[in-house]
Amino acid sequence: MTHNDTDHDKHRVAHEHAEHGEHAGHDHSSHVAQFRRLFWVMLVLSLPTAFFSAMFASILGYARPDFPGVDWISPVLGTIIFLWGGKPFLTGAVSELRARRPGMMLLIDMAIVVGFVASLGASVGVFDHQLDFWWELALLIVIMLLGHWIEMRSLAQTSSALDSLAALLPDEAERLVGDSVEIVSPDELAVDDLVIVRPGARVPADGMIEEGTADVDESMVTGESVPISRAPGDRVVAGTVATDTALRVRVTAIGDDTALAGIWKLVSDAQNSTSRAQRLADKAAALLFWFALSAAVITALVWVLIGQPDAAVIRTVTVLVIACPHALGLAIPLVVSIATERAARGGVLVRDRLALESMRTVDAVVFDKTGTLTRGEPALSDVSPVEGVSADDLLALAAAAESDSEHPLARAIVREAELRGVAVRRAEDFRSEPALGVTASVDGMEIRVGGPAMLRDAGVEPLTAVGPWSDEGAIVLHVVRDGQVIGALKLADDVREESEIAIKKLHFRDIRVVMMTGDAQAVADAVANQLGIDEVHAGVLPENKASTIAELQKQGRCVAMVGDGVNDAPALAQADVGLAIGAGTDVAIGSAGVILASDDPRSVLSVIDLSHATYRKMTQNLWWAAGYNLISVPLAAGVLAPIGFVLPVAVGALLMSASTVVVALNAQLLRRLDLSPESR
Structure with a gap:
């Protein structure tokens, strides 16, 4: 982790x-x-x-x-x-x-x-x-x-979206030639080359993992809000980041055949067509x-x-x-x-006046979930201790074990402990095991925190009481003390309080609200039910986001798209009006006609009024x-x-x-x- x-x-x-x-x-x-x-x-x-x-x-x-x-x-x-x-x-x-x-x-x-x-x-x-x-x-x-x-x-306006997409590629790639490593430009890579991707580095080309297991940050391509564990045999795409350990990747696609190049073309075509x-x-x-x-x-x-x-x-x-x-x-x-x-003084940056003119006729607003309706980072939303263990004790032990980890889930656990005023004890012998979790010694007790793989490795069963959490698409981490499960933690992407207000007011104006996300259906449905969203598209790839916008347009709707990631860029460019959350990526900002400096979804209403x-x-x-x-x-x-x-x-x-x-x-x-x- x-x-x-x-x-x-x-x-x-x-x-x-x-x-x-x-x-x-x-x-x-x-x-x-x-x-x-x-x-x-x-x-x-x-x-x-x-x-x-x-x-x-x-x-x-x-x-x-x-x-x-x-x-x-x-x-x-x-x-x-x-x-x-x-x-x-x-x-x-x-x-x-x-x-x-x-x-x-x-x-x-x-x-x-x-x-x-x-x-x-x-x-x-x-x-x-x-x-x-x-x-x-x-x-x-x-x-x-x-x-x-x-x-x-x-x-x-410049084609900053296209420049930013290209900038997701690393400056250099480490290509293995026999027993030696040579530094080359990603342009010089060929199919079947073997490259090393260091921890924290970007994958230089689409490929398949041959050696190593790592949590890969794919949010810029898939929209998933947390890193995904990738192991030998799994595919990785150019521009994604190996967050924790090194990988050896066999190149399967280069140049125009990469997923990143496909997104680039979609953005370019949509910009030209609008x-x-x-x-x-x-x-x-x-x-x-x-x-x-x-x-x-x-x-x-x-x-x-x-x-x-x-x-x-x-x-x-x-x-x-x-x-x-x-x-x-x-x-x-x-x-x-x-x-x-x-608009600029009000936190709304208009890059394309045609987008501003069109906003008044919008009758469907499509929101990306991660980083738009939600905060784009996991938050601890529930704690379920076993009998004899208090919620604060469970959280204190988990936070102690996670305190030396930089993983987003670890930070969420430690942050929640601080918010609740829970005293976090000092941990020793910290170890992180990719795809398993973390292990540390707290007051002489072995504390492990992780997901299903960690439970299997420890030879213990998950708590049946937390089954509904998984059904909702939440991330469930169990805490094991000296080989015994003492509780579970529920983590999910934190929904913004302002999102519900914005959606209610959009409905008041007879505007249909649609959510598109690369996250799983269960995760998307949980957020949609909480916010009262009209239509949900989950597990959507970048090219499908753009085509989904196009389908709405074919129905005669004037569509605004609100997003913040690279995976949103084609949809932002395809929409009649693209609105990028200002805290989002350069690509999303470059693809949009309007940039919202605030991450408050109610800013969409401000743009409509301005229009x-x-x-x-x-x-x-x-x-x-x-x-x-x-x-x-x-x-x-x-x-x-x-x-x-x-x-x-x-x-x-x-x-x-x-x-x-x-x-x-x-x-x-x-x-x-x-x-x-x-x-x-």
């Missing part, structure tokens, strides 16, 4: 996995840097562009400085802003045209191109001076760069593009037909410039930025931004000209900026949302 924890140096990331992760993460990070740099440079250039603009000076009513060449400051700087700051939008628009899918980029591009041509024409005297839009062009590009910078920052959702703002932008284009064509035709070609140019240009919504460019990114910032609040703000802002356009474009086109009202160019531009302010203020209201688990 010994357990030796060793700290490893950082693991080498397998080349092909790391290369994939670096490639996937590079695009987003480079976009963030690009838009951040462009925003600040263009902001600096836009200030003199606006200040020296004759149109801007007349709108605000200040006297523009008068010196030779002053009229060309705005055109020169405006041209630089258009060609440099507008380049991402120009290239983005070309991509949308090639794909025949007009969206935000094409809408922005239409406005800045028209604004540039009109302003340049006004500056050289070809067009009316009313079409001097240099200040508006600069403001539009700066605001759109800010919006895209915020958006890219909220979207930026990244194609179309954004809400793009849909609105596409509709506004056709609306603006149609309005511009109709405006030009009508004003030409009534014999006012000069007015036709002014009105058409005004329509196209005003049609590009500053507010729409900020409506979604601002809300997401504030929501994610507010609803964020969606409300998004739709409110979109309606405001789009609504402004739906009203201002017809007015700019001159629909009320017959009754003597035509929206002035300057007024339309100022109202457009005011619309942006309204959107920004509305998004700020999200900061008032309380996301603490205790408030749920």
Whole structure:
């Protein structure tokens, strides 16, 4: 029952996995840097562009400085802003045209191109001076760069899940060649190689044990909450840890054939398949593009037909410039930025805003058991002494014998003795026997603690009174004193008190609760009955976890998965929303769209509330931004000209900026949302 924890140096990331992760993460990070740099440079250039603009000076009513060449400051700087700051939008628009899918980029591009041509024409005297839009062009590009910078920052994420999976492989493997041992990279191993796995080290490749017996920590692959005893003839998989004794393992699979590589592929496939959702703002932008284009064509035709070609140019240009919504460019990114910032302060880290948007529609939440609904570590839950022995005496003797062991079960026994205030006596001659248990001398008595194998070795029978414990899937350890059984201890994965509250509140919201675990059926059923879970899947392998999520999705459900282990990674990536417990593995965190810094399951409710609040703000802002356009474009086109009202160019531009302010203020209201688990 010994357990030796060793700290490893950082693991080498397998080349092909790391290369994939670096490639996937590079695009987003480079976009963030690009838009951040462009925003600040263009902001600096836009200030003199606006200040020296004759149109801007007349709108605000200040006297523009008068010196030779002053009229060309705005055109020169405006041209630089258009060609440099507008380049991402120009290239983005070309991509949308090639794909025949007009969206935000094409809408922005239409406005800045028209604004540039009109302003340049006004500056050289070809067009009316009313079409001097240099200040508006600069403001539009700066605001759109800010919006895209915020958006890219909220979207930026790396393939850390894939990197972390690869990092589960050890840096080195010890390969036996004849009587000598050579240190090689796991990549150099071949099928049928014999390797040594030291205590506390990770298995470098899938294989079969040829020599040695050890408790193997397989939690990162199977989800089992306690190490599993493995002996000659048993299979072990890459990335698992031999906790107590050395093993000799014959390699049976390498590279892409390993279980770890299979999980890696599942995570990669699921991530790619869930990244194609179309954004809400793009849909609105596409509709506004056709609306603006149609309005511009109709405006030009009508004003030409009534014999006012000069007015036709002014009105058409005004329509196209005003049609590009500053507010729409900020409506979604601002809300997401504030929501994610507010979430982070509440212990919820949003890595993928699509996941945040989807959370409001979730109607099934799938929980991993170990480390999520439970604490992921065994706890002593009951003590059954024989007649003539008190519970405290039994616990004191067991804790004394286990006090020198580092095994999770030993720590649980010693911890419970401390909590109960039981005096633990000093033990001597401590011995740990893999797969059997521990033996120690306490006050001259031989005390043994272990499972069924220890009882057989001691030649004694288990207590019949503790039979129901085994039926529940609990771990049962017997205590033997001088060859006689004096009692038994019940240990089980400790269920979180908050889990029951979270599940009740999910049921109140008509959300189905499902539990998936690699643990045995009896263990899973015991937890499910205690918490009132609707559906249980036990003994589930990683690939089956992902397929179980897929089955729920085929039933028409929007599924959220909550987990914390490597074995949860494919399911987290497959789910509509993956939520990783922050204390979990890097792989689980990297596979999830949302990370819960707290291990409190009630945090799931916080994410649902945040999703609803964020969606409300998004739709409110979109309606405001789009609504402004739906009203201002017809007015700019001159629909009320017959009754003597035509929206002035300057007024339309100022109202457009005011619309942006309204959107920004509305998004700020999200900061008032309380996301603490205790408030749920």
